[in-house]
Amino acid sequence: MVPRPPSSDLVSTFAPGGVLRASINLGNPILAHRDAAGGEPAGVSVDLAREFGRRLGVPVEPVAFERAALSVEAVRAERADIGFFAVDPARGEGLRFTAPYVLIEGAYLVPEESPVAANDEVDREGVRISVGAGSAYDLFLTREIRRAEVVRRVGAPRALAALRAGEVHVAAGIRQLLEAEAARAGxxxxxxxxxxxxxxxxxxxxxxxxxxxxxxxxxxxxxxANGFVADALERHGVEGAIVAPPD
Known part of the structure; x- marks a missing residue:
């Protein structure tokens, strides 16, 4: 079945200025990054934004941010018309979410010599966990961690650097990003x-x-359902993420 074109009122609702401003979080390298050739935002999120703009019949303007919290705030404040976020109760105010389109694993990174061997051993007295401030991991750990200390850094690279510098005992983040960090240097x-x-x-x-x-x-x-998300993941060489099941 061919989708019914959206009404002109809905088009105006999404793009009141005639351009669909898409908030893109570059802090999640699985779904967005800067194109090596021209430095423009690219990735699964950008592909979805451009396809949605095509359906609306309006041009798309990617608005890139280095951190999730900034990307969320841009949409909440209507400085962008759509965005791509990890669903979290702490982000509900001022936003309306769809069902997820992709599922990504959150994991922990520890020093090689750390005695910690399993996820359930992290939440202990005296343990410090670094995390990108305002990220999905920060929001989750803030709710769930009872004994360890959550140490917030501006962006994932600084959270990883804190572990390398010995400032924390554990770093939390996207599994793919952590695996790349472990492969980069022992x-x-x-x-x-x-x-x-x-x-x-x-x-x-x-x-x-x-x-x-x-x-x-x-x-x-x-x-x-039509394979667009799966094709985008494959096209951009994304590993560590799967297409979410139907809502």
Missing amino acids: GVRVLPGRFMVIRQAMGVPAGRGAAAQELLGSFVEEMK
């Missing part, structure tokens, strides 16, 4: 398994209304 290892699953979804400012959320949600479900 002395650290990724704990087996995962401590959380990140549900990556699309979102709009809450003020755009339920109809906008419904249209964006239908788009996400179609992109999962």
Whole structure:
């Protein structure tokens, strides 16, 4: 079945200025990065944004941020029209989310000589865990960690650097990113398994209304069902992420 084109009112709701501003979080390298040739944002998130803009019949303007928290705030404040976020209760205010389109594993990185061997051994008295401030991992650990200390750094690279510098005992982040860090230089290892699953979804400012959320949600479900998301993951060489099941 060919999708019904959105009404002109809905197009105006999503792109009141005639351009769809898409908030892109470059802090999640699985889904977005800068193109090596021209430095422009590229990746799965950008592909989805451009396809949604094509459906609306409007040009797309990627608005790139280095951290998730900045990307979220841009949409919440309506400085962007859509965004790509990890779903988390702490981000609900001011936003309307779709169901997830991709699932990503969150993991822990520890020094090679660390006695910690499993995820359930991390939350102990005296343990310091570094994490990118405002990331999905930060929000999750803030709720779940009871005994260890969560140490926030601006961006994932600084969270990893804190572990290398001996300032913390554990670093939390995207499994793929942590595995790349372990492969880059010895002395650290990724704990087996995962401590959380990140549900990556699309979102709009809450003020755009339920109809906008419904249209964006239908788009996400179609992109999962027709293979667009899977093809984008393969095209960009993404490992460590899977297409989310149907809503």
